Amino acid sequence: MNIGILGTRGIPNNYGGFEQFAEFLSVGLVAKGHSVTVYNSHKHTYQKNKYKGVSLIHCFDPEYKIGTSGQFIYDFNCIRDARKRSFDILLQLGYTSSSVWAKWLPIDAIIVTNMDGLEWKRSKYKKAVQRFLLKAEKWAVNSSDYLVADSIGIQRYLDDKYNVKSKYIAYGAALFNDPEEDAIKKYEVIPFEYNMLIARLEPENSIETILDGVVKSIGSTPFLVIGKHETSFGNYLKGKYDGESQIKFIGGIYNQDDLNQLRYFSKLYFHGHQVGGTNPSLLEAMGSQALIVANKNDFNRAILHDDGFYFTSPNDVKRLIETIIKNDNLSKISNNMKKIELEFNWTVIVNQYESFFKEILN
Numbered sequence: 001m002n003i004g005i006l007g008t009r010g011i012p013n014n015y016g017g018f019e020q021f022a023e024f025l026s027v028g029l030v031a032k033g034h035s036v037t038v039y040n041s042h043k044h045t046y047q048k049n050k051y052k053g054v055s056l057i058h059c060f061d062p063e064y065k066i067g068t069s070g071q072f073i074y075d076f077n078c079i080r081d082a083r084k085r086s087f088d089i090l091l092q093l094g095y096t097s098s099s100v101w102a103k104w105l106p107i108d109a110i111i112v113t114n115m116d117g118l119e120w121k122r123s124k125y126k127k128a129v130q131r132f133l134l135k136a137e138k139w140a141v142n143s144s145d146y147l148v149a150d151s152i153g154i155q156r157y158l159d160d161k162y163n164v165k166s167k168y169i170a171y172g173a174a175l176f177n178d179p180e181e182d183a184i185k186k187y188e189v190i191p192f193e194y195n196m197l198i199a200r201l202e203p204e205n206s207i208e209t210i211l212d213g214v215v216k217s218i219g220s221t222p223f224l225v226i227g228k229h230e231t232s233f234g235n236y237l238k239g240k241y242d243g244e245s246q247i248k249f250i251g252g253i254y255n256q257d258d259l260n261q262l263r264y265f266s267k268l269y270f271h272g273h274q275v276g277g278t279n280p281s282l283l284e285a286m287g288s289q290a291l292i293v294a295n296k297n298d299f300n301r302a303i304l305h306d307d308g309f310y311f312t313s314p315n316d317v318k319r320l321i322e323t324i325i326k327n328d329n330l331s332k333i334s335n336n337m338k339k340i341e342l343e344f345n346w347t348v349i350v351n352q353y354e355s356f357f358k359e360i361l362n
Contacts, residue, residue: 001357002035004085004109006078007093009061010040011051014254017171017280018093018116024172026054028350037085039078057081071097079104089357095140096133102143110360113144115154115166138162146360150278153298167356172346173283175337176260183261187250189222191265195321196224198259198281199272201234206272206295206311211241213317220246221321224262228252263288267326270317271300271308278303283344286336291326293317303339307332 005022013019026036030053038054040046041061049056059077063070075098082090087109092098094116105111115137125133141147141158147166149155155168181191195214199205207225214223229238229249241247253259263269269290273279274297282303285292294300296310309324311317326333342348 001029001361002037002086002088003029003357004037004039004082004087004090005093006039006075006082006090007095007098007114008038010044010046010056010058011038011054012046014045020280021171022093023051024346025350025353027052028346029354030054032350032354034354037087039081041074072100076101076104079106082106082109088361092140092144095136099136099139099143102139105143110145111143112146112148112357112360113140114148114150115140115158116150146356148356151299152302169349169352169356170344171278171280171283172349173280173287173340173344174346175340176264176288179261179264181265183258184265187224187258187262189224189262189265192267192326194222194224194266195268195270196226196262196266197270197272198226198253198263198285201225201227201229201231201237203233204274206274207237208240209311209314210270210272210317211237211244211247212314213311213321214247215241215244216314216318217321219322221267223247224250224266226250226253226259226262259284260288263290266290268293268321268324270311271295273300275299278344283340286344287340289333289337291324291329291333292336293320293324304336307335307339 005026008019008022009015011019011023011026013023022038026038029036036054038056040056040058042058043061043064059074059081061070061074063074079101083106090106090109090111092113095113141162141164147158147164149158149166149168150171152168155166158164158166197210199207201207223246225247229251238249263285269285269292271282271285271292271294274295282300292304292308294304294308294310296312309320311320
C-alpha cells in the first residue's frame, strides 16, 4: 500500500500526541512492507527526506509568522502536494484546519480521517471559534470516505450526531519497566513523595480544579505541574498560586524517559482532561505504572474503568491526596499495565490500521 499521512507538524515527534502517533504508525507500517509518506512543516527541526524508512515531504508552514491561521495554509499546502502523489490512502489526523479544503483532496485516494476529540467543546475557544469547529467537524464527516474514532465515546458520538459508522482504533503507548531513582534527582523530588500532572495548561484540563484541591489539602507534599506555562492561562495560574510553595511549575518536558521516570515515582498522577478521545498522556501514565486520579467523564472511564480514582471538585482532590496510598492500590496499576500490553500497545494499533486499510482497499 502507498499511504500518505497529514495533519501533524511532522516526525520525528517533538511536539505532541498526533505527532507521536504519526511516528509510531508510519514506522510500523514501513516495517510491514508498505510505502508511507508523512507531511512535515518546513520549520521542523528534522530536515532529512527519510526517517526510519518513512518518506518526508516538507511543506511551507507560516504558523511561526502569523500564528494559528498559518495552520490552514500549511494544511492546504500539504493537500495540494498530495494531489500530485498516487496515494492509495490519505490519512488525515484531525480536521480543525484541513476540512475547509475538502474539495481539494485528491480524488483518486481513499480519504480516512481520524476524528480526534470534540474540539468544538474546548472551553479555551471563544463561541465563534467553537461554532466554526462544529462546522469543520461536519465538513470532515461529509468529505471523508471512512472515519476512525480513537475512543468508544467518540464512535458513539459520531453515530448519534451524524448517523455514520466509524472504525474504533485506539491510541497506543509503551510499557515502562526501567525505573532509576537518579533520573529524577534533577527535578529536586524524592521518590514517591510528590504528586503531579502533565498537560497543556488549558482550562478544560481541570488544572485549576486540581490545584485548588492541592491548596486545600493538609501537608506540604510537592505537586509538579508539567506543561508549557508561558501562555495567558499559564501566567494566570502562576499568579494565582504564587504563594503556594508546594506547587512547582516545571514547564514542558519533552524527554520521554524523564516523563516515564517522574510518573513511575509519583504518589498520585492527576489526569484532568475533560474532552477528547483516547488521550495519549493517560495511556502513557498507565504504561508508566502511575496511580491515576482522573477527571470523572465518559472518555476517561472508558479507559480506566475501576482502575483509577475520579474527581469532579477541589474537595475530591483534597480527599484523595489525603487518603490514597499507592502501595494499597497495586492491583489497579497492574490492571492498567495489562491494558497497555494487550489492548493499547503500538504493535496492536499498527496491525489494526493495516488490517483496516487492507479491508477498505478490497
